[in-house]
Amino acid sequence: MRMVDLIIKKRDGGELSKEEINYFIKGYTNGEIPDYQASAFTMAVLFKGMSDEETAYLCDAMEHSGDTIDLSEVDGVVVDKHSTGGVGDKTSLVVGPLVASCGAKIAKMSGRGLGHTGGTLDKMESIPGMRINLSKDEMIAQVKKIGIAILGQSANLVPADKKLYALRDVTGTVESIPLIASSIMSKKLASGSNCILLDVKFGSGAFMKNIDSARLLASKMVAIGNGLGRDTRAILTDMRQPLGLAVGNALEVKEAIDTLNGHGPRDFQELCLEASSIILEQAKIVKSKDEAREILLEKITSGEALNKLCEFVASQGGDPSYIRHPEKFELSKTIEDVYSEKEGYIEEINCLEIGESAMRLGAGRETMEDVIDMSAGIVLNKKVGDYVKKGEKLCTIHTNKKDYLKIKQDIHDSFKISEEEIKIPPVVHEYIH
Numbered sequence: 237m238r239m240v241d242l243i244i245k246k247r248d249g250g251e252l253s254k255e256e257i258n259y260f261i262k263g264y265t266n267g268e269i270p271d272y273q274a275s276a277f278t279m280a281v282l283f284k285g286m287s288d289e290e291t292a293y294l295c296d297a298m299e300h301s302g303d304t305i306d307l308s309e310v311d312g313v314v315v316d317k318h319s320t321g322g323v324g325d326k327t328s329l330v331v332g333p334l335v336a337s338c339g340a341k342i343a344k345m346s347g348r349g350l351g352h353t354g355g356t357l358d359k360m361e362s363i364p365g366m367r368i369n370l371s372k373d374e375m376i377a378q379v380k381k382i383g384i385a386i387l388g389q390s391a392n393l394v395p396a397d398k399k400l401y402a403l404r405d406v407t408g409t410v411e412s413i414p415l416i417a418s419s420i421m422s423k424k425l426a427s428g429s430n431c432i433l434l435d436v437k438f439g440s441g442a443f444m445k446n447i448d449s450a451r452l453l454a455s456k457m458v459a460i461g462n463g464l465g466r467d468t469r470a471i472l473t474d475m476r477q478p479l480g481l482a483v484g485n486a487l488e489v490k491e492a493i494d495t496l497n498g499h500g501p502r503d504f505q506e507l508c509l510e511a512s513s514i515i516l517e518q519a520k521i522v523k524s525k526d527e528a529r530e531i532l533l534e535k536i537t538s539g540e541a542l543n544k545l546c547e548f549v550a551s552q553g554g555d556p557s558y559i560r561h562p563e564k565f566e567l568s569k570t571i572e573d574v575y576s577e578k579e580g581y582i583e584e585i586n587c588l589e590i591g592e593s594a595m596r597l598g599a600g601r602e603t604m605e606d607v608i609d610m611s612a613g614i615v616l617n618k619k620v621g622d623y624v625k626k627g628e629k630l631c632t633i634h635t636n637k638k639d640y641l642k643i644k645q646d647i648h649d650s651f652k653i654s655e656e657e658i659k660i661p662p663v664v665h666e667y668i669h
């Protein structure tokens with residue numbers, strides 16, 4: 237087999253066999269196929285697409301390009317949750333402990349933030365002492381003992397994706413649905429859980445800019461997972477404004493704590509309850525989502541969900557006193573309100589701009605080498621559909637940067653205000669299963 241023939245076949249719209257796709261992934265991972273051929277190939281895929289069979293073969297070949305995790309030692313169903321990434325997305329920090337407090341087992345490998353989106357691992361590290369680099373054995377022991385582990389991806393998990401994603405990033409080939417679907421699902425499948433819930437986001441702050449492309453991506457990933465024997469479901473959720481009120485690492489952890497205490501922002505609490513209900517159904521703990529809601533609310537009211545967060549933090553070396561006393565988190569030197577210059581209804585809060593502004597305040601990285609300021613970020617006071625008076629607070633900025641006035645103005649400008657009444661949008665738009 238020759239790589240050039242596979243490139244030509246795909247360029248001309250042909251369908252590749254399992255053997256041909258295995259040849260590409262194996263050769264590219266071990267360095268026999270050079271970057272220039274792999275980039276021609278990914279560009280051909282971007283233009284010509286892939287059938288469902290080809291996408292499943294690609295995903296399967298990528299999953300088996302390195303280590304895979306065997307979770308069969310853990311009794312019962314193990315669930316994983318994945319979000320395609322957004323602004324203010326701290327869902328795993330609530331859903332993980334919440335479903336674990338109901339008896340579900342959750343094993344999750346998360347990522348770091350880059351650009352306008354945050355990462356769960358960075359948020360976790362805002363809790364002093366918290367360790368994210370658990371070994372495979374530590375992860376399995378922790379899930380068996382307390383029902384939850386969230387950690388960084390191990391070094392040799394899906395090496396094909398590490399190389400391919402880095403290549404796609406610099407060759408304009410990220411935005412291909414079969415390549416995104418196989419990239420995400422290969423990592424989820426290699427992580428070993430029995431069930432997967434995908435939170436596919438759409439809107440200005442998300443990878444998928446509209447609901448149609450989010451639906452297409454979600455359907456492909458659900459088909460791949462179910463086809464390979466894992467119960468895979470997806471929700472399509474709104475990222476046309478930040479999720480909840482807090483954007484920034486420690487600020488988001490505090491909002492997660494509030495939510496586990498029953499005082500979370502409406503949209504964030506709704507997303508957490510919906511995702512957790514589906515997970516409890518996948519884990520066969522309940523028969524219906526309605527039954528799940530009652531149990532979940534009871535775990536929040538009784539304090540068991542928050543206790544589980546403390547247990548999880550302590551088990552990974554973190555200091556649980558920060559969960560009981562969130563006022564212990566260090567605050568930024570500058571905490572300043574941003575006021576509205578107009579009166580009306582909030583029509584839009586540009587999520588991409590809020591995410592980028594939070595990063596410029598110190599909450600995120602522009603390159604992987606940047607160091608994050610855990611205290612920095614933005615806390616919204618208004619959401620889409622709310623009424624605001626002239627001179628009323630839109631949000632508060634937290635920063636240790638000296639030169640922040642331009643950022644403050646950009647944050648102000650990311651709120652679009654209308655004279656017409658605006659309906660409060662739902663957060664979960666569709667459930668695909």
Ligand code: URA
Pocket residue numbers: 401410415416417419420443
């Ligand atoms: N996230 C991934 O893990 N892979 C992609 O291709 C895109 C987003």
